[in-house]
Amino acid sequence: MSQAFIIMQIGNPELDHVCEAAIVPALKACGLDPKRVDKHNKGGLLKSEIIAFIEGSDIIVADLTNERPNCYLEVGYTMGVKKFENLILTAREDHNQDNPKHKPGGPKVHFDLSGYDILFWDPKHVDEFRKELEKRIKRRQASIGQVVAGTPSAWDKDWLDPHRIVAMRDIEKTRKKGFMEVQFTLLNSKPNKTQQELFEAAQKAEIRAFGWPIGIVFNNDEKYRPRPTVDGIVCEVAEEKSYDYWALRFNGDFYLLKSLLEDKRQPGSIFFDTRIVRVTEALLYCVRLYSQLGVLNTTVVTIGIRHGGLRDRILSAAAPGRLLRSKPSTAENEVYSEISVPLMRIESNLVGLVKDLTRQLFMVFNFFKLEEKAYVDVINKFIEKVT
Template sequence: MLNADQVKKDYQNLKPFYEKFQTEVCGFLLTVKEKHAASVDVSSILERQDGIKKLESIEDNIREKPEKYQDLNELSQINDVAGVRITCHCQSDREVLFNILGGEILQQQEYIDVDGQEKDGIYRAYHYNFSKIFDTPIGRKKLSCEVQLRTVLGDAWAKQDTKYVYKKISEGEPHVLSKAISDILNSCEALWDLVKEKTRTDSGDSKRPQAEIIKLSEKIKMVGDQIKIKEKDSNLTEWLKHHQLVAKKGLTDAEVITFMEVEILLPLSELNLAKTKLNDVAREAPIRTFGWPIALYLERDEYRPKVLKDGIVAEIKTNDRDLNGKHRAWTYDYWTIRTDGSFYLAKSLFENTRKPTHIFFDTRIIRTTEVLMYALNLYSALGVPEDQRLTVKIRYSGINGKKLGAAGNRLIHDYRICHENDIEMEITASMKELSEEMSVCVGKLTAPLFELFDFFAVSQEVLYGIVNNYRKGIIT
């Protein structure tokens, strides 16, 4: 176990030897660089800034990571007191130099205990640690030096991460975003290798790098999109949470136990829509085929949408009566559209007023189809391009003990009973995909629900028939 007082004494005695060793290693590496200049592009070889590692930094590391140092007894056993950093232009340069260095270091007889490590995590640096014997005032000591191999982009990321994230108390999003930046830079590393290769490749071999460049460019865009989504998610979470709480209170007050929720989000949306525009579009977007549409828009004062600071919202509670005027159940609809196009809905089910013990599979297919048709109407009118991707979530709650049935003339035996209370389905698709492959999308958003009813599955023929007919305005 390292003793703090002993570490301090050892540091004072060994500091000049570490400094000498560090300078020596730097000179050796500069010689290696010149020797292999034709094979490797090296940006810089530098000793650790401000000399060897500071005593305060060593003490902090021992205190913060005791498990790392618990088996060490003296300062000379720490392998990174002296250090040199090599910064290469490209990933391929780093890998080639890493292999070259292994042989070059081993050829130096005074350098012992050579250990090379490839660290390909978020840090993405390669290390060599090796030692040399020195006669010091406190006896013969084996001192170690660490050589780091980074790329230009990796070095830039490490500096930014050190300033804003590394060793900071805060956890969570800063670390997630820093890792995402590291992922982007790693993709860029590969691109720079292709650029480098292309400059050295004959024109006859240019097709392969070009294809890889396109592929990697798409990957970089995807990772960049993920960062945007992450930033937006933190705001959306609070928005959704607020409206879910309001809606669930309304559902409880209306004594609605079984209900559905819908979320439609545009992860990469940069929309900032006027509330009057939202109101106008919300009035026209609903599909009227079913009679009581998804996101019902009513003009009566108590039901028409209200203006919020970040969008519009409507809450509709009605008393459903039978033919004799007797109360059967309350119906409840709550929907809201945010100025960025995000949509949330909570509503009671049609089955609640017709056969409360059941879930009708054909009605669920119809309602899911209607959700997607509504999304197309809504976002087309809001100017969302057809290649814009949407995330659609449909969630059912209060379904434990429900039996599977059908609203139409299809025969479904009552033995299919659900034993789960909640289920959520989710898809991500472009506007174009929703339109052209709606039956497939509806299948993905309903199959997990139906499976809860004793493995029930709808045939493709039945599913496609219900979806396609409903799109034509026909309920089957």
């Protein structure tokens, strides 16, 4: 379930009631898991936890009632990390200076936010506030390409799980400790292709710019050439230093598990720039694959990426010029991230989507966070090599 974060004054009985009676139900009705820092913190540094909540949430509802400085600070941070589309502002109606209930000298929305679209609520009509907030959340979800409540579960586990079991079993035989999983599924307008059509689309979708590409196709090698199955095609490449397994189904479902390049170059490490490149490649491959399969670019695709075998690894960089001053490690073993987005919005929002799919991976390495320009630099250098 996608996460939402609630920013508001803490410890105010009226606002606590509005939160429980309107904000939380509206978020849950939209398929979101509401979080508040006073109720869901993990005992760490409060500032770091708030940042993690903001950066890890698809929707942020910020109530500006009573002009709390911390609320404005958190809204400012949300805007600073360019999550404008994810942010919904609310406030009690007497904070609207155009409302008859506003008192001169009384609480108000500060001038720097007064020009934004703010949903004002009446304490006597909290249920109306809930209904309107739910509508706004759903509109915002649609604008950012997130799946709203009521959408069926994306993944067909009856197809996905057998491939995962085989891939995990076989990668263990190679003694590779780390892996990256990539999976795609279309939420509407699914194709119905033959094995030959799938094979040809996979060939044309390859991005040969960095090591073995995602969805690698050895056309002239019978041992590693993709083979037809009853419901699609599957490919497995097991070498001493690399392992790749991928499957493509008649309806466009895609699954891949591949070993980590880091285990060839520097075992025990995870390279942040390599992970950015691989996630970028996965997104561009997704666009290419479905274009080759004739899928409309308005179709929404769900993309899931899992990194495993992480425990006790050190975060580093592949490029010498990007080496980190510290050497953060993690006690977590797996991190999974998922997005849903129209195909036509992937390339135009590439940096933002890569950040969404790598943020939690980097966060478990002692709150590691990259600046926007670092993402842009790594992604642009990769795109220059794409053929």
